[in-house]
Amino acid sequence: MTEPARRSSELTAYLSHELRNALACIHQFGNILVDGLAGEMSGEQREYVHIMLENASKIRKVLDSTLDGTPDPIEESNEQNRRVSKLET
Amino acid sequence: MDSKKILIVDDNADIRLGMHLRLKANQYETFFAADAFAAVAEARKHRPDLVILDLGLPAGDGFTVMERLKQVPFLAVIPVIVVSARDGLGNQKRAHEAGAKAFLQKPVNDAELLAVIRQALGEPAGTKKPTLYDQGSV
Numbered sequence: 001m002t003e004p005a006r007r008s009s010e011l012t013a014y015l016s017h018e019l020r021n022a023l024a025c026i027h028q029f030g031n032i033l034v035d036g037l038a039g040e041m042s043g044e045q046r047e048y049v050h051i052m053l054e055n056a057s058k059i060r061k062v063l064d065s066t067l068d069g070t071p072d073p074i075e076e077s078n079e080q081n082r083r084v085s086k087l088e089t
Numbered sequence: 090m091d092s093k094k095i096l097i098v099d100d101n102a103d104i105r106l107g108m109h110l111r112l113k114a115n116q117y118e119t120f121f122a123a124d125a126f127a128a129v130a131e132a133r134k135h136r137p138d139l140v141i142l143d144l145g146l147p148a149g150d151g152f153t154v155m156e157r158l159k160q161v162p163f164l165a166v167i168p169v170i171v172v173s174a175r176d177g178l179g180n181q182k183r184a185h186e187a188g189a190k191a192f193l194q195k196p197v198n199d200a201e202l203l204a205v206i207r208q209a210l211g212e213p214a215g216t217k218k219p220t221l222y223d224q225g226s227v
Contacts, residue, residue, distance in 0.1 A: 013176065017145065020174035021101055024196035028107030031199055037114050060196065 016067040023063070026056045092118040093210055096137040098128040098154065099172075100146050104195075108141065111199055117206075125149030129157045132164050139209055142189070144173040144180060155187040168209040172197055 001009070030053040032038055034046060041049070095117050097108050102123070109119045120135045122128040124147040132140065140158070144151035151171060158164040171184040174195040181192040191205045207214060 016176060017174045020195045021104065024174065025101070025103045025107060027196040028104070028111065028199075032107065032110050035114070037110055056196075 012067050016063065019059070019063055019067070023056055023060055026052070030056065092116055093139065093212075094118045094120065094135055094137040095206070096120045096122060096128070096131055096135060096140045098122045098125075098131075098140060098146065098151070099143040100124060101143075104143075111202075112206075115203060123147070125151070125154045125157075128154045129161075129164070132158060132167065133161070136163065137167060139206060140167055140169045141206075142169050142171050144171060144175050144184075152183065152187055155184075155189065159188065170202075170205055170209060172202070 030049050033041060033049050034053070095112055097105050097112075097119055098121075099105050099108070100123050105121050105123070109121070112119050120131055120137060122131040126148040128140070128142070128146070131137075140154075142151045142154055146154070149157075151173065155169055158167065158169070168190045169188065171180075171189045171192045172195060173180060173184075173192070177192060177194045184192045190209045193202060193205065204214065206212075
């Protein structure tokens with residue numbers, strides 16, 4: 001592995017690690033609030049935490065599909081559709 | 090019946106607190122360690138029924154902790170669940186080879202974590218319904 005490639009790999013691993021730890025905290029405490037472990041919330045408060053968690057979920061999917069090299073399910077499906085279209089033509 | 094004791098080993102204080110709240114709500118007693126050295130010391134002191142172990146730790150990583158636990162007969166039998174932000178590609182295999190019962194990548198799914206804990210402790214499957222985000226999941 002070349003030096004730039006090694007540094008790039010290390011940076012990717014570092015970013016993935018740090019972002020996953022931050023997401024883990026958002027996930028844990030968001031669910032703690034939603035589940036009422038820190039007391040009951042109003043409907044409006046619950047809705048806002050849901051929005052927060054849904055957006056954290058989007059970040060996780062981006063993380064899975066980029067930094068960790070896991071194929072993006074949507075992109076993978078599009079790619080399969082392109083292959084099928086190509087076979088059909 | 091006494092609560093099962095779980096040692097949470099993670100250098101992130103927020104993660105430790107979040108896990109403590111979730112496990113306490115499920116009737117587990119928790120203890121904590123923030124580095125590899127303290128992990129073994131707390132395991133010796135409290136003799137937990139299970140260890141939840143991060144891999145990236147000060148004073149030696151999670152693999153070092155598993156090695157050290159293995160060297161003490163009464164600690165070697167404690168099931169270990171690895172919960173790490175590291176990628177699962179090589180670490181999952183390595184964790185299993187080191188004796189871990191499971192490898193979960195952060196952010197963890199609460200329902201999955203609880204199911205793995207119950208399985209490792211030989212408890213019956215829980216009745217807790219996963220939250221919306223446990224099914225997605227964040």
